[in-house]
Amino acid sequence: MNRLVVFGLIALLFFANVPESSASETDQQKIYQERIDLFSKMEAITQIPWYYFAAIDQYERSVRRVRKDIPKETGLIGIYIKPEIWSGAINPDLSDTNPLSIQIFGGIGVDGNGDGIADQTNDEDVLYTIANHLLDYGFDRDNIKLALWDYYKRDKSVSLIMGKVKMYETYGTLDLDKHAFPVPLRYNYSYKNTWGSARGWGGRRMHEGTDIFAGYGTPVRATSYGIVEMKGWNRFGGWRIGIRDINNTYHYFAHLNGFADGIKVGRVVEPGMIIGSVGSSGYGPPGTSGKFPPHLHYGMYKDNGKTEWSFDPFPHLKSWERGERQRRK
Numbered sequence: 001m002n003r004l005v006v007f008g009l010i011a012l013l014f015f016a017n018v019p020e021s022s023a024s025e026t027d028q029q030k031i032y033q034e035r036i037d038l039f040s041k042m043e044a045i046t047q048i049p050w051y052y053f054a055a056i057d058q059y060e061r062s063v064r065r066v067r068k069d070i071p072k073e074t075g076l077i078g079i080y081i082k083p084e085i086w087s088g089a090i091n092p093d094l095s096d097t098n099p100l101s102i103q104i105f106g107g108i109g110v111d112g113n114g115d116g117i118a119d120q121t122n123d124e125d126v127l128y129t130i131a132n133h134l135l136d137y138g139f140d141r142d143n144i145k146l147a148l149w150d151y152y153k154r155d156k157s158v159s160l161i162m163g164k165v166k167m168y169e170t171y172g173t174l175d176l177d178k179h180a181f182p183v184p185l186r187y188n189y190s191y192k193n194t195w196g197s198a199r200g201w202g203g204r205r206m207h208e209g210t211d212i213f214a215g216y217g218t219p220v221r222a223t224s225y226g227i228v229e230m231k232g233w234n235r236f237g238g239w240r241i242g243i244r245d246i247n248n249t250y251h252y253f254a255h256l257n258g259f260a261d262g263i264k265v266g267r268v269v270e271p272g273m274i275i276g277s278v279g280s281s282g283y284g285p286p287g288t289s290g291k292f293p294p295h296l297h298y299g300m301y302k303d304n305g306k307t308e309w310s311f312d313p314f315p316h317l318k319s320w321e322r323g324e325r326q327r328r329k
């Protein structure tokens, strides 16, 4: 093969890839649209605003994707209702689709699409079953919170869902999965993969995060859409902020010099928004700083509906940094 042919083949391979990647973006938008349509339909039937359905659905989808004891999602909706809850614990048929016998055995499954059967694998039936549970308590925020607590029996699950409610209500879209690098790329900074190594500062615990070294006052930015879940002082982390995103991931920023104006618990943030600045706070009572070189400690934690664990942020930081570099070109 001569060089021109080789070049042509490479070019073909390269360009052949482009429509595919933009097609998957289109597919994702199509899925968002279909989900919004379903949530809006449910809002019209029940008078419960669509973003409650969106929030419960997204909470459950994120849980399912990291749990091995729950079957993977198959439909448009991520909500999983256990067969014994759907059909009723004493129902001999855990795959019961008869609304009447389900009701007799104390199950919650109902028919949402009007075909006469209550199918636990049908998106509309599942969503209407959840809506029906909420309707038992009432339409307003406090009653919905109560309904959620009775269903999940876990404060954390309720607060994660309510955080998503606020995010969806604020932005009016399901498309909240964009990211930014925590430090503006034009600043001087450096970081490397230190996952699992001994902590640089204090304690013998494994280092749960990535340290991004940068000068005092370098802006620190939110890396995702999210809700400020925690803000304040901790003896080790100094001034720190925790932000919960739409996928149940918690983004932790520590050793800050200070916080940006208006950043407070419950506030909705978006990728790239300045939340504070790099410092060296920590390892003492509030206000202690300067015991180590200034850097941002960045950690990521995932909630799976039962517990929360940390995972390595380094590959994500690399990918967000690369993404921003590409967008700037």
Ligand SMILES: [Zn+2]
Pocket (backbone or CB within 6 Å): 207, 209, 210, 211, 296, 297, 298
């Ligand atoms: Zn660190």
